[in-house]
Amino acid sequence: MSRQCKNCGGSDIDTDPARGSAVCTACGSVLEDNIIVSEVQFVENSGGVSSAVGQFVSADGTSKAPVLGSGFHTSLGKESRAQTLQNGKRQIHNLGSQLQLNQHCLDTAFNFFKMVVSKHLTRGRKMTHVIAACLYLVCRTEGTPHMLLDLSDLLQVNVYILGKTFLLLARELCINAPAVDPCLYIPRFAHMLEFGEKTHEVSMTALRLLQRMKRDWMHTGRRPSGLCGAALLVAARMHEFRRTVKEVISVVKVCETTLRKRLTEFEETPTSSLTIDEFMRVDLEKECDPPSFVAGQKKVKMQQLEQELVKKLEEYQGEIDSYRDEIETQLAGSSRTKMKGIYASYAREDDDSLSVTSGLTGDEDAEDEEMEAAAKHLNQEFISQVLNRRDQGGKKDLDGRKNTVPLPNQPKHVPLTALLGPLPSAASLGLTDSIRQCITETTNVEEKSDSGELDLDGIDEEEIEKYILNEIEVEAKTELWMKQNEEYLREQKEKEERIAKEKEQGTYKEKPKKPSKKREPILASTAGEAIEKMLEQKKISSKINYDVLRDLNSKGSASSSTQQAEDVPTSGSGRKRLTRRKKQPNKSNLGLAKPASLMGKRLRPLISSVPKKKRTAAALFTPSMTMMLPPAAPEPPPAPTPPPVLESGPVAYDEPAEEEEEIEEEAEESCVSAMELIGGNEYGCEAVEEEVF
């Protein structure tokens, strides 16, 4: 450690650890006083055994703050953060143990939680939601078979609310949770369905089914649990286990309708026509389209067909008219019931999924006959033409059905529905052109909104008149409305009476529903005044002495600042300083004061040597306070202010509480600069307390 003496430039410096001082041997100037050492001290016990002096401190900082002096205070700024973390840890452990997560996962979750707290994302959110989201994040990254639904079950919270919190946290923490794979859930659900020894086999079969479903595009956009349920149900049947739909849905937590739908979708894939053995051996190459896409395509095709048919109809107008009437009467009776018939088979209480298919085909057989009867009336040529077109234009995978008859029947069905009730298809097409025009045109419309006048062109006066009722109508409506809203009106009346009574009694308490934060606009002549008034209204933190802060900032109030400086020493006579302080709880001050006094000595050298840095600290500190200060940065307090303020500090520390309050505030002020010295902290004002210790 070769340093140079500042006075003489000599490099021979004598450090005395006993006295804790460093002295230059050339000129004798003391360079350092009260050197801080970092050594381990040993103490000898009664048995002659030496042991180190010190305490063990836990790594996560959950231990209580070290006791200083008499240590009679408990609430500090830092403690709040530690308390939050401690509380969070406890809750994570509680919830995690219910989910049977291992220790590693819980620790990871706690780390996430720490990150969340440091980013202030817990503000405005229920702690339980945040904890649940952290846990779910861990589940996703580790790939455990826990669903968001499980968490919401435990907490009795809406799953979408949890989902919202989870998405937000994942985004803020930049954590990319891998997408949920339904395969993860299979072992868990299989276990819950109790297949005994064959659980593993059933799981494997279900997994294969799932893979098949993935290739057939059934899994995008769907809840993974629904797919798992369907796969497990089929796998169970394949291995001759009787598991009813009800049992499966109670395990998997989806609705019965969803399960049925998945099953029917799977039926439509070519895989479903394979036998069990074939399925285990062979894997079909062809991939299918997603079912919703298929449904959409169907609709589009129907519409296209209709258009073509409408055109055709115009050609064959005469002949078809007569036939149409006959067909209409017949079909109006039968076709609707037929439609109901098909859907009824879906809704029927049915354990066997396969029977659904048979039900469908059975209904369609009956339908065939009706169709044939109707077809006789129509022109054969016409129908054959349509059929040809149908076969040529885009084939769809309906091969899953055992009956191929439905295919030609559908076009027969289609033209008839077109006859019965043409759907508005052309309308949507016609509009797209005009809308595209709208989009490409510039949408800058001149507004007279500045003047507030109403531009009346394009407004049909007569039509508007229709919107307003005439007198008789008004009366009638008034009566009706009064009757309808009687209860509400009565409640309003009672409320008013109650308020009037309380007013008379003098016990009237203004209890607005929402604490309305309506403030009058601040009228001030100078910037300094504006700050003062704003500070009075907006109390940001109780741990800051606003008066001193104002001193730092108010530019043209040099006189007032010196006045306040003078107040500091003179108020030692016991004047309650609460008027100036506005809002400072005494307890915290008392607590801070004592240790501050002990620190007073230490801080003095820092303070005296850094008046310059204090200025910058003041400038730095103000933006972090998020207060609306005028851009013209107010100059720092004039140099004479610090010395008188400081001198009162050390002198007063033996005197009663009020005096200590002074020190505390001065210590705080000086601590602000010390904090900035060490390096700005994102905590802003809260860090002030940290630095006191």
Next chain:
Amino acid sequence: MEPSNDVALDIIVTNVVSVFRTRCHLNLRTIGLEGTNVIYKPEVGKVLMKLRKPRITASIWSSGKIICTGATSEEEAKLGARRLARCLQKMGFKVRFSDFKVVNVLAVCSMPFQIRLIEFTKNNRPIASYEPELHPAASYRIKNLRSTVQVFSTGNITVTGPNVQSVASAVEEIYPLLFECRKTLS
């Protein structure tokens, strides 16, 4: 990567939401009793008024702030809003039409191909998010346009943004990304 200029995609605007102020206090009870197509909800404190010609629904508050929804284009929204103001004027309020602003535009568009959502989400990591347990679509937020695109696996997308121009730009921006992850029929 196919340029999106060659493809003619139909962007159909389905909803335009706008707000404006009448700069005067409105007596909701009068409006509720004198208007033809109005619903007065005193518990919430607003009146719902529905217009037929530009098919819009307006929520009217007593402070004079009005929200108009249901229009299919920005011009229509403005026309509807003006109509509404005229109607209120006729009821006897000193209405002024000020601060008209289109707040939200919702449009749908259909891609001619299907989309692999998981791949799409992987490629566009933090901007796109897909949570099948919550919603079947992947949502993609474009910050500079302040628009959100919801992508469904069938190839349909819904776009919401502050104006029609941003919606169109959003579709243009997202088209190449979707094209990358399209599902080619085997």
